[in-house]
Amino acid sequence: MAAHLAVSFQANTSDVHAHGDWPVQSTSGRRGSAARLLRIEATSKIKHIATILGVYLSSDNHGTGLAKGLVQAAVAEARSNCVTVRLSVVTSNEPAIRLYKRAGFKTWTVDTNALYVNGAFLDEALMRVDFV
DSSP states (O other): OOOOEEEOOOBOTTSSSEEBOEEEEETTSOEEEESSOEEEOOSGGGTTEEEEOOOOOOGGGTTSSHHHHHHHHHHHHHHTTOSEEEEEEETTOHHHHHHHHHTTOEEEEEEEEEEEETTEEEEEEEEEEEOO
């Protein structure tokens, strides 16, 4: 059963980009947070693009619906100002890829050896959802 969410968006207008910080608390009292979840580009040529920088939840919040709510909130916020939302996710993170696909994101390419973590290269799926 998914938790109901209380999600707020706060833009940091002193930055070149507008960043969103979503402190999250479900109605059941569980807490998690996602910092700098959404970035809307300030450069005129790409200001139609928003980027989800990351969805971070504590392990006790996995499976509660909080990540789904965060992604939905980010997409809804971006929809009012942008025509595209992009993100990247490590290709081995299958639960996150399923979450993003359910939210309408599609993989448009894979960046091979995008990250180097603990002596191993990791590929990243570059995903996007377009509103037009």
